[in-house]
Amino acid sequence: MTYIIIGVFFLLLLLGIPIAMVLGITTVIYFIINGQTILLDSTPLRMYSGLENFGLLAIPLFMLMGEIMNEGGITTRLVKFARVLIGHFKGGLAYVTVVANMFLASILGSANAQAAMMSKVMVPQMEKEGYKREFAASITLASSIIAPIIPPSMIFIIYGTLSSTSIGALFTAGIIPGIIYGLVFIAVISIIGMKQNFPKSERASWNEIWKSSLYVIPALLIPITVVVGILTGVFTATESAAIACLIALIVGLFLYRELDLRKLPKMLINTVTNTATVTYLIIMANIFGWMIAFERIPQLLVDSVLSITESPLVFLLLVNLVLLIVGMLLDGIAALIILVPVMMPLVTALNIDPVHFGVIICINLTLGLLTPPVGTGLFIVSSMAEVKFEKLVKSVFPFIIISFIVLLFLTYIPDLVLFIPRLLGM
Structure with a gap:
C-alpha cells in the first residue's frame, strides 16, 4: 500500500500538478484505496485545525510589512545606505549586494522574492560599472539565501508551527548563521575580485554619509524593533510583525512621505494572495501528515535509522545529504511541510536540539534554490537578469561550495546556532 501511494505521489509531481494539490489528491486516493472512506468525513475539520495556530498569523503580517516597506521608499534607502558605506572599496558594489540583502532580509524573509527584486535593482548597476553580468547575477542569487536565515523568516515560522518549537528562539538562532554567510560571501568576492580586478565606485563625501545615515535611521527602526522586541521578550514574533507593520506605515507616510494610500488595496x-x-x-x-501518521511512517523511519546508527552526528550527516537532494527537486516550504512531521520523532529520539535542527533544515532547503536541476532561484534570476541558465550555474558554483562548507560547520558546531538563544534563556 505504501509503495502505491509513493508511486502516485511522484507520478502527480512528474505531471506538473502543484504540490499542494499533489498532497491533497494523494491523501484522498490513499483513504479510498485503503477502504477508510469514513476518514474523508473528518478531513475538512482536519484541514481547518491545521491553521489553528497563533504563530501562523505572523506570515500575513510580515508579508504586509514587506509590501509597505517597498512602497514607502524604505527598501531603496537601505540599499543606498549600504552603497554609501562600502561602495568605494574595490568590488564595492558586489559587497553592497550582500550587505543590502542582509538589510532586506528583515523586510522580505523570502529568498525567491529577494532574488527577483535585487536582480532588477543591482544587476544592471553592476554591469554598468564593469562587472560581468553573470557574476552580478550569481552574487545576487547567492546572497538572497540569507533572507530566510536572518529574522524575521517565514520558513522559521512554518517550521516552528509544525514542530512546536519557539519561533522567537528560531529567530534569534538565525542571527549568527546569517552574519556568517554574509561575511563568507564577502570573502569569496574579495578573492574573485583580486583575480578579476573588480572596479570600485567613487568614495562618498562625509556630507553624503551623514545624510544617508540620518535618512536610514527610520528604516532601520523596523528590523531593530522586531529583533530587540523578541530578544527582550517584550512581544512575541507575531506581535512584533504587527508592530513592524505599524512602524513601516508611519515611516512611509509621515517621514519619507512616499507611501501612497491609494496603493493600499493593491x-x-x-x-492576501x-x-x-x-x-x-x-x-x-x-x-498528508495525517495519512503518514496513519501508516506509522515516522515510527518505521525512527526504527530504521536507529538500526543503522544511534549517533546524532551520523544522523545529521544523513539528513544534510537527503535534504540537499530534496531541496533540488521541491520548493523549500513544501519540502519543509512534508518532512518535518516525519523527522521530528527522530530528532526527539536522538536528543537533538529542535532549534538547532530547525536552522539546519531551513538552510538546507534554502540552498536548494541555488542548485540545478530545478533550483527555483536559478530560474528566477536567470529570467530577471537575462542571463543564460548554464552561465549562471557556472558563475554561482563557488558560492554553492562555500555555502555547503558553512552548513557543515553550523551542523557540527551547534554553539554557533544556539549561542544567542541560550544567552537569552530560550
Whole structure:
C-alpha cells in the first residue's frame, strides 16, 4: 500500500500538478484505496485545525510589512545606505549586494522574492560599472539565501508551527548563521575580485554619509524593533510583525512621505494572495501528515535509522545529504511541510536540539534554490537578469561550495546556532 501511494505521489509531481494539490489528491486516493472512506468525513475539520495556530498569523503580517516597506521608499534607502558605506572599496558594489540583502532580509524573509527584486535593482548597476553580468547575477542569487536565515523568516515560522518549537528562539538562532554567510560571501568576492580586478565606485563625501545615515535611521527602526522586541521578550514574533507593520506605515507616510494610500488595496490584495498560497499548502500538508501518521511512517523511519546508527552526528550527516537532494527537486516550504512531521520523532529520539535542527533544515532547503536541476532561484534570476541558465550555474558554483562548507560547520558546531538563544534563556 505504501509503495502505491509513493508511486502516485511522484507520478502527480512528474505531471506538473502543484504540490499542494499533489498532497491533497494523494491523501484522498490513499483513504479510498485503503477502504477508510469514513476518514474523508473528518478531513475538512482536519484541514481547518491545521491553521489553528497563533504563530501562523505572523506570515500575513510580515508579508504586509514587506509590501509597505517597498512602497514607502524604505527598501531603496537601505540599499543606498549600504552603497554609501562600502561602495568605494574595490568590488564595492558586489559587497553592497550582500550587505543590502542582509538589510532586506528583515523586510522580505523570502529568498525567491529577494532574488527577483535585487536582480532588477543591482544587476544592471553592476554591469554598468564593469562587472560581468553573470557574476552580478550569481552574487545576487547567492546572497538572497540569507533572507530566510536572518529574522524575521517565514520558513522559521512554518517550521516552528509544525514542530512546536519557539519561533522567537528560531529567530534569534538565525542571527549568527546569517552574519556568517554574509561575511563568507564577502570573502569569496574579495578573492574573485583580486583575480578579476573588480572596479570600485567613487568614495562618498562625509556630507553624503551623514545624510544617508540620518535618512536610514527610520528604516532601520523596523528590523531593530522586531529583533530587540523578541530578544527582550517584550512581544512575541507575531506581535512584533504587527508592530513592524505599524512602524513601516508611519515611516512611509509621515517621514519619507512616499507611501501612497491609494496603493493600499493593491498591497492588501498581494498580501492576501501570497498568504493564501502558503496557507493552502499548509492545510493540504496537514492532511498528508495525517495519512503518514496513519501508516506509522515516522515510527518505521525512527526504527530504521536507529538500526543503522544511534549517533546524532551520523544522523545529521544523513539528513544534510537527503535534504540537499530534496531541496533540488521541491520548493523549500513544501519540502519543509512534508518532512518535518516525519523527522521530528527522530530528532526527539536522538536528543537533538529542535532549534538547532530547525536552522539546519531551513538552510538546507534554502540552498536548494541555488542548485540545478530545478533550483527555483536559478530560474528566477536567470529570467530577471537575462542571463543564460548554464552561465549562471557556472558563475554561482563557488558560492554553492562555500555555502555547503558553512552548513557543515553550523551542523557540527551547534554553539554557533544556539549561542544567542541560550544567552537569552530560550
